[in-house]
Amino acid sequence: MSKVSINKLKKQFGDAVALEDFSLEIADGELVAFLGPSGCGKTTTLRMIAGFIEPTAGSIHIGETDVTNLPVHKRNTGMVFQRYALFPHMTVAQNVSFGLEMHNVSGKERDSRIATALDMVRMTSFRDRYPRQLSGGQQQRVAIARALAIQPKVFLLDEPLSNLDAKLRVEVREEIRSLQQNLGLTTVFVTHDQEEALAISDRMAIMYNGRVQQIGSPKELYDSPSNHFVADFLGRMSFFKGNLVANGRFVSEAGTNIQVASGQKVGRIGIRPERINVGAHPESDNVFDGWVESAAYLGSLIDIRLRLQGGDILNLHVPNNASSANTAIAPGSPLVASFRSSDCVLFAE
Amino acid sequence: MSSVAASNISAATAPKVRRRVRWSSLLHRVFVCMMYFFMLSPLIFVVWMSFFVDAIPHFPPSGYTLKWYESAWQNSSFMNGLVLSFQVAAVASITGVILGVAAALGIVRNGFLGSKFVNTLLLSPLLIPGIVAGIAIYLFYMRAENVLDTDIVGTFGGLVIAHVCLTIPWTVRLVSTGMAGLDPSIEEAARNLGASSWAAFRRVTLPMLRPSIVAASLFSFIVSFENLELSLALVGPGKTTLPIAIMQYLEFNLDPTIAAVSAVQILLLGIVMLVTDRFVKLSQVV
Numbered sequence: 001m002s003k004v005s006i007n008k009l010k011k012q013f014g015d016a017v018a019l020e021d022f023s024l025e026i027a028d029g030e031l032v033a034f035l036g037p038s039g040c041g042k043t044t045t046l047r048m049i050a051g052f053i054e055p056t057a058g059s060i061h062i063g064e065t066d067v068t069n070l071p072v073h074k075r076n077t078g079m080v081f082q083r084y085a086l087f088p089h090m091t092v093a094q095n096v097s098f099g100l101e102m103h104n105v106s107g108k109e110r111d112s113r114i115a116t117a118l119d120m121v122r123m124t125s126f127r128d129r130y131p132r133q134l135s136g137g138q139q140q141r142v143a144i145a146r147a148l149a150i151q152p153k154v155f156l157l158d159e160p161l162s163n164l165d166a167k168l169r170v171e172v173r174e175e176i177r178s179l180q181q182n183l184g185l186t187t188v189f190v191t192h193d194q195e196e197a198l199a200i201s202d203r204m205a206i207m208y209n210g211r212v213q214q215i216g217s218p219k220e221l222y223d224s225p226s227n228h229f230v231a232d233f234l235g236r237m238s239f240f241k242g243n244l245v246a247n248g249r250f251v252s253e254a255g256t257n258i259q260v261a262s263g264q265k266v267g268r269i270g271i272r273p274e275r276i277n278v279g280a281h282p283e284s285d286n287v288f289d290g291w292v293e294s295a296a297y298l299g300s301l302i303d304i305r306l307r308l309q310g311g312d313i314l315n316l317h318v319p320n321n322a323s324s325a326n327t328a329i330a331p332g333s334p335l336v337a338s339f340r341s342s343d344c345v346l347f348a349e
Numbered sequence: 350m351s352s353v354a355a356s357n358i359s360a361a362t363a364p365k366v367r368r369r370v371r372w373s374s375l376l377h378r379v380f381v382c383m384m385y386f387f388m389l390s391p392l393i394f395v396v397w398m399s400f401f402v403d404a405i406p407h408f409p410p411s412g413y414t415l416k417w418y419e420s421a422w423q424n425s426s427f428m429n430g431l432v433l434s435f436q437v438a439a440v441a442s443i444t445g446v447i448l449g450v451a452a453a454l455g456i457v458r459n460g461f462l463g464s465k466f467v468n469t470l471l472l473s474p475l476l477i478p479g480i481v482a483g484i485a486i487y488l489f490y491m492r493a494e495n496v497l498d499t500d501i502v503g504t505f506g507g508l509v510i511a512h513v514c515l516t517i518p519w520t521v522r523l524v525s526t527g528m529a530g531l532d533p534s535i536e537e538a539a540r541n542l543g544a545s546s547w548a549a550f551r552r553v554t555l556p557m558l559r560p561s562i563v564a565a566s567l568f569s570f571i572v573s574f575e576n577l578e579l580s581l582a583l584v585g586p587g588k589t590t591l592p593i594a595i596m597q598y599l600e601f602n603l604d605p606t607i608a609a610v611s612a613v614q615i616l617l618l619g620i621v622m623l624v625t626d627r628f629v630k631l632s633q634v635v
């Protein structure tokens with residue numbers, strides 16, 4: 001495996017800029033997820049790494065080699081497509097064999113690599129079936145085996161799980177992650193599903209409108225989003241626009257006073273719903289009275305919109321545990337909510 | 350609970366629904382049978398007539414015989430026509446399919462400037478009356494003969510080239526439809542696994558297009574084999590295709606030899622279609 005260096009990559013389709021100023025270093029054996037809403041440029045970037053799309057500007061290195069102008073079939077990347085893209089006229093074993101034949105691997109070596117690859121994804125017993133005789137999850141496993149059999153320098157996956165149903169999605173995701181870690185694969189995983197990205201990646205790049213918004217570990221991005229888009233896109237957050245009136249004292253436009261950690265230029269603050277307690281918690285320096293505007297029962301938790309006195313809305317999650325089960329939470333009922341100043345995230349704008 | 354309620358409802362409404370379904374399906378079947386009869390009746394009558402004993406057919410026939418088949422067999426212009434038609438159709442369909450696949454590939458894949466126009470141009474032989482096209486090609490050949498100083502009209506090559514114009518539209522149509530239905534990421538997967546564009550095409554795309562190509566070959570063969578109008582101006586003395594031989598015979602005779610020749614032709618094309626259908630389900634392609 002190899003590291004990947006992407007430097008100031010740009011792609012323009014006619015006048016439309018699909019990707020701009022994209023720079024990223026992927027370490028050897030690291031899994032980076034590209035996450036963002038549809039149309040933000042994830043696929044375009046991945047396909048430039050694979051060589052299907054020629055960049056307008058910038059460069060891509062795989063290992064020490066500049067591959068920016070190398071044709072697809074000489075890049076030695078292993079790609080997994082959303083709709084599996086298996087060869088319909090070939091059996092499972094022939095599908096896996098294809099890439100090996102193209103790389104002039106023959107005889108015993110080829111047979112043993114086919115066997116290893118199929119074994120890896122637990123598809124050995126299906127080797128003589130045709131793709132149409134397999135379920136979606138099985139087809140995607142074969143596609144993974146086919147891509148890995150050629151021992152690619154980089155493993156590329158474009159929304160590989162989005163055609164699978166929810167349960168299978170988690171199963172195949174965990175399989176991909178454990179393969180990736182055991183084999184030390186340098187991997188780019190494109191998805192629009194944040195839970196998927198958080199669960200699978202070492203680092204993730206959040207993209208919007210053809211630009212990277214933030215790159216970091218799942219925990220860094222979730223706990224310290226660098227801007228409003230990232231905070232809003234990843235998980236839930238209640239936002240308050242306003243100003244610092246004194247150090248550590250924020251006043252929202254609707255007049256709510258909130259204690260925050262000290263910051264420089266602050267135009268907006270946010271708080272995650274799971275960081276808010278019901279009742280006046282002893283460690284919380286922000287305590288508010290409010291009225292429940294709506295409460296949605298989501299099984300493991302209750303999702304509450306709380307209207308504060310000035311009209312601001314606070315979104316909080318009450319876990320459905322033994323202590324909260326008896327609390328009456330109905331629209332219109334009063335509720336006290338509290339949170340720590342250190343849990344507030346500050347944004348410049 | 351809900352499934353019980355649902356089954357009650359369906360039990361109550363079932364008789365009415367079933368009766369309506371039965372009526373409409375009966376009507377549907379009658380209609381389909383009529384369509385089949387309408388389409389097949391000329392064929393049935395031709396085959397039937399080929400066994401009539403009378404030289405001038407009338408109903409009911411005074412008896413049945415195989416002598417018209419013998420007379421067709423002994424007629425050299427029919428036999429030579431059959432051989433020539435077969436050769437022309439074979440060469441024209443193979444050539445047309447190769448050119449047509451290449452054209453379809455260019456049109457669907459590259460979508461170059463003017464590809465729509467090229468597509469229409471390649472399909473246009475389907476729209477121009479054969480007799481007009483035949484005369485146009487004849488005039489063009491005369492010009493070309495003057496310039497190149499070789500014979501074209503009346504040669505095998507001249508006839509084949511004209512028939513290639515007939516076969517290309519079928520291939521372009523069928524293969525570009527087949528190609529548009531392919532998932533482009535399959536060929537991309539092949540490229541990603543180390544195949545050059547040519548290897549990806551040969552090992553992956555071409556096999557996936559096999560049904561379209563088989564169907565295109567079949568239809569190309571048939572349109573060439575049975576073509577009369579285009580060939581009329583282009584055949585040479587002593588070298589006529591089967592449809593022209595039939596027409597020439599009809600000018601002076603009206604006996605069931607023609608019916609016998611036609612019956613053999615129907616049989617041959619029927620066999621070709623059935624054999625093709627064993628390899629590729631035609632109803633799924635066309």
Ligand SMILES: Nc1ncnc2c1ncn2[C@@H]1O[C@H](COP(=O)(O)OP(=O)(O)O)[C@@H](O)[C@H]1O
Nearest residue numbers: 013016018036037038039040041042043044045
């Ligand atoms: N071949 C193309 N021609 C023109 N525009 C394109 C093409 N491919 C992608 N785009 C545009 O580039 C942007 C990014 O697309 P894409 O990378 O597919 O997004 P994502 O995979 O994040 O959903 C979109 O606005 C899309 O419309």
Ligand SMILES: [Mg+2]
Nearest residue numbers: 039042043044
């Ligand atoms: Mg995409």
